[in-house]
Amino acid sequence: MRIPFSYPMALLAALITLTPVFILITLASDATSVFDSHNLKILGNTLSLMGLTVVGSILVGVPLAFISAYVQLPFKRLWLVIFAAPLAIPSYIGAFTLYAAFGPGGEINNLLGFSTPAMYGLPGAAIVMTLYTFPFVMMTTRSSLLSLDASMVNAARTLGMSMRQCVFKVILPRVINGIAAGSLLVALYTLSDFGTPAMMRLDTFTRVIYVEYNAFALGRAAMLSLQLMVIVGFLLLIESQIKTATERHGRPLNLFANKWQLTAIFSVFAPVLFLAIGLPLAIFFVWLYRDGFSAFDFTIAWNSAYASAIAAIVAVIVAIPVANAALSGKTGKVFERVTYFGFGIPGIVMGTALVYGGLQLPFLYQTLGLLIIAYMLRFLPLAVGSIRTSTEHLDPSLVKSARVLGASPREAFTRITLPLTMRGIIAGAALVFLESMRELEATLLLGPTGFETLSTYLWRVYEAGYFGRAAIPGLLLVLISACGLAIMMSGEKRNQIDH
Template identity: 70%
Template sequence: MSRWPRSYLPALLIALLALAPIGVLFALASDSLALFDSHNLRVLTNTLLLLVLTMLGATLIGVPLALLTAYVQLPWPRLWLILLAAPLALPSYIGAFTLYAAFGPGGEIENLLGLPTPTMDGLWGAALVMSLYTYPFVMMTTRASLLSLDASLVNAARTLGMSLIACLWWVVLPRVFTGIAAGALLAALYALSDFGTPAIMQLDTFTRVIFVEYNAFGLGQAAMLSLQLMVIVGLVLFMESRVKGSTERPGRQLTLWPARWQTSLMLLSAMPVVLLAIVLPLTIFFAWLIREGTGGFEWQFAWNSAHASLLAALVAVILAVPVALAAIAGPFGRLLERITYLGFGVPGIVMGTALVYLGLQLPFLYQTLALLVLAYVMRFLPLAVGTVRSTAERLDPSMVKAARLLGASPAEAFRRITLPLTMRGMVAGAALVFLEAMRELPATLMLGPTGFETLATYLWRVYEAGYFGRAAVPGLLLILISAVGLALMLSGERRAEFALTEDHRR
């Protein structure tokens, strides 16, 4: 019984690999000169301001939408949920790019409609974009908490004479506080690690400054900044781990039946969010496509993206299997799994910095596709581990025992029972990694071999060069890829819901 599970050794090696970037950064930063100066203070202030504004904005948008989608009987509820959750699937740099290009004097809105609009950049521009693309975190976590609440408390309060609005404020919201907090912290994490938005909005946050230092060959300084950023990331992660789930027993959920005009009013007030986050980018890209055609775009870019991402997806799933099995096998395996999750918290720009240095030390890796794939794998491995683990966990251990008792050898039991039952999770995990890698920007910018242009990096070059119109094709392709990713996630959610109702029926 006390035998060392077979999955521990490979899982241990993978966990050590996941720790490597942090170690590299320490080694690199130790010979940096300035620990902290006035410039750093400004960067820190900008980063924290963006963080706070994003959390605030995401909560202000996300909580009302959670109430709307959880409790109000809407026509086509599924459609609204998908539409309102969709911004989560889009990379925020797409939004930042199009909003930056659309607003202000000479912006696309003025060009197309003749309406003068204020310039969208700096702290407020970045905060708006971040809020628009992170509120679904708050909406989803809050909605999940709302759905698990028992309606009887609200009904009791209303029979005691409290109005519905007062009930929502005093009886419902305090009980979903942890859900809101969990979502807001996820939004904060996103704001901390995102590179594209502050870079496009020209706000000097850690991620943007790290990239500037890297381009100026200040790798040591970039590493020092990376470590400082990692401290903040660590604090947010720590807070997130403190947020406890709800301990209330789930019950029958509340359902509201407002008048038609009330429902319409509520949906109408959600419209600006959908317009800014989804309709605007699509409109701008299509406008550019019509105006400028596909000039400058080569299909090689899309192929490069797909090629690197496919390799990353394959490697990630192969590595995820031992980690997931180790996590199920015992507490030490769970620790190893936690360590591999570190990569998800490491911002792409930080991972890039660490691996560039690693590449400089190991010349056979420098400027190779392998290094880029390694970065993708380390960042997105947790996605694969998560899906593989959840399907493997749902695999009842008595299944394999039953197969063995019917006379199947361990190999046959694995092939006929374990593999078919976990295959779905492996495919889903690979797809998630693939789609994330397709859209990854900062690490691809830093690690892509010379001349290796992907959809995301091409979009970035176009922005840098100021030929905005050329972004149409890569932009639309990236949106398409995001839509596929969303569909995949939602079908996974539906399956989970389905499994849940199955359990209830038993």
């Protein structure tokens, strides 16, 4: 049996993805204790933040999913974009601006003259994480809602059920898997986030790992990283078991709200959207007006773009054989699934592992190359998924015809498959580029000395207390993230058209 030509590269990519785990296990063997009372506090804070964020995201995301899927709002498509817009703001930017806005001496106090409660600790972190993760629940729930046939709801209404009873007894039980899928995404995001707990001064695994790293306690940082990865791995296992129920598509449910109901909807959710989108942007523009452009060195933006562009190119080069291997057989699918493991490793954990790897390989330590490797390992699945989806839609008869006419597998790939999947390759590269621009944790740990990016500059400004200088990098990161959201939303629209 002939081995597909993509298998060796896919196997190599899978082995490289697992390297950080092996490094962490080696490092953790030097730790003095596996678990102590301080670990219990860290675990409690981490799980509390995760639980509160999941509950908050469900309370906000599920009603918005119903509204965006079923209620006939004016400018409905625009409202969907607004509801999903918090995804265009990295959570650490939201944490930064909300921390600066609230409390005595905060921007709200300075500009409007009245004091507000300070936002920090577990309550502040939970509020921030909820504001920037509820769209995950909204999008997965909305997708499930749109797949339902309205005939069952109409039948229930005919039999005397109120609309509220239909929601809880007919609709919700059929979309519970969609809610669970979104909730698990929220949980994974919360576990891996470093910037929000750090800025809110909450000791979670990610923040303490960074503290231990700065104290040169790599063994302790590795042990905490492995403990965090156990929780992440457990959630990934649960996620792999959740299958969204599919039904035959029928006529969608349409609800028409009167003016009073529309006012009520707006009154409930406007404060959420204002806190998530309006207030951070307003704070940035206030800082921009106050401090101007002169304090920012635009070389920092070039550094971000340069490193991210290289990471995108490298990720695509590695992703092409992985995606093709996944479509060539079961073994290739295993290789692909292994590469997805890197996306599940929090950036702070990836950075800790690769710091030690760099120390063993001096030619890589504190170089741009090591940072590129981290970006590639973290965001390779984005490129793989995009390329694989494009390749799946390719007519296999085209490649077979080329082979019949005498083309080798390599020629068929370069002359048929590659050009026809270029759209997916470009989309995958764009997603890797945009996510690399946003990445904070791995960049903090692995960036070369003196090499500032937009995200690390924002972090240094926060640490130094020069909040006004965060305006330009913050707005640039929001703009970059908005481009990423636009790509994802256009991808969702194409998938709806294809189906």
